[in-house]
Amino acid sequence: MADSTTSRVSFTLDSSLETVNKIEQTAELCAVRAGFDEDTVSNISMAIREAAVNAVLHGNAYDVNKSVKASFETTAEALTIRIADQGPGLDPDTIPDPLAPENILRGSGRGIFLIRAFMDEVHFRQLHPGTELTLIKHRPPAQSGT
Amino acid sequence: MSMKVSTRQVDGITILDMSGRITLGEGSVTLRDAVRDVLAKGTKHILLNLGDITYIDSSGIGELVSAFTTVKNSGGELKLLNLTKKVHDLLQITKLYTVFDVKDDEASAIASFTK
Numbered sequence: 001m002a003d004s005t006t007s008r009v010s011f012t013l014d015s016s017l018e019t020v021n022k023i024e025q026t027a028e029l030c031a032v033r034a035g036f037d038e039d040t041v042s043n044i045s046m047a048i049r050e051a052a053v054n055a056v057l058h059g060n061a062y063d064v065n066k067s068v069k070a071s072f073e074t075t076a077e078a079l080t081i082r083i084a085d086q087g088p089g090l091d092p093d094t095i096p097d098p099l100a101p102e103n104i105l106r107g108s109g110r111g112i113f114l115i116r117a118f119m120d121e122v123h124f125r126q127l128h129p130g131t132e133l134t135l136i137k138h139r140p141p142a143q144s145g146t
Numbered sequence: 147m148s149m150k151v152s153t154r155q156v157d158g159i160t161i162l163d164m165s166g167r168i169t170l171g172e173g174s175v176t177l178r179d180a181v182r183d184v185l186a187k188g189t190k191h192i193l194l195n196l197g198d199i200t201y202i203d204s205s206g207i208g209e210l211v212s213a214f215t216t217v218k219n220s221g222g223e224l225k226l227l228n229l230t231k232k233v234h235d236l237l238q239i240t241k242l243y244t245v246f247d248v249k250d251d252e253a254s255a256i257a258s259f260t261k
């Protein structure tokens with residue numbers, strides 16, 4: 001099989017809301033270029049924004065000495081986005097279910113749920129220190145190879 | 147684009163016409179402050195008009211929930227008006243659609259408040 005990598009871009013950014021916006025905007029651009037429909041582009045953008053918020057806010061806690069790494073890779077098969085922080089680490093198994101009756105009126109805790117709802121695959125990797133999220137959206141066959 | 151809020155009164159109901167994005171940071175804080183200001187003025191019937199909200203993230207959803215519980219705990223009512231498809235879908239996914247009283251017509255929304 002020929003090299004299927006069509007594009008790849010990566011950034012190292014500070015722990016700020018500007019970083020969240022830049023990652024979201026880049027994800028949207030990549031999703032549009034990958035040929036996803038409007039609703040899917042919106043969902044991907046939202047999922048990536050939530051991951052970026054997790055990295056900046058919950059991971060690095062806005063620490064100016066910590067950075068966020070983000071990479072965006074589009075292949076014939078999928079759009080793969082990785083976001084890594086330098087925080088204390090996130091165990092996805094300890095995140096409360098936001099749909100549980102006792103959590104439904106909580107003012108926070110829906111980010112990971114939305115990421116999982118909108119992406120096809122979500123993987124967590126512990127970096128010691130930090131957490132890397134890999135978020136994958138598969139491209140429909142008709143869009144592959146473009 | 148940040149969020150903007152304008153306030154008007156109709157039949158004793160405070161309507162907050164909101165536009166833009168409700169996201170972590172400015173949008174969420176603007177919503178929180180707007181609801182707090184309304185409650186501070188003694189009005190407990192609040193209708194959030196979300197018709198021009200273009201985007202909302204989990205922080206914004208959390209802020210809507212917090213506003214709902216704050217108003218309810220104050221003995222008031224907070225209802226939502228004119229959800230866009232995106233906001234509607236998000237409230238469905240998060241099972242919050244049935245928590246909120248959601249209206250799509252301003253006149254009937256105003257009439258639905260307990261007076």
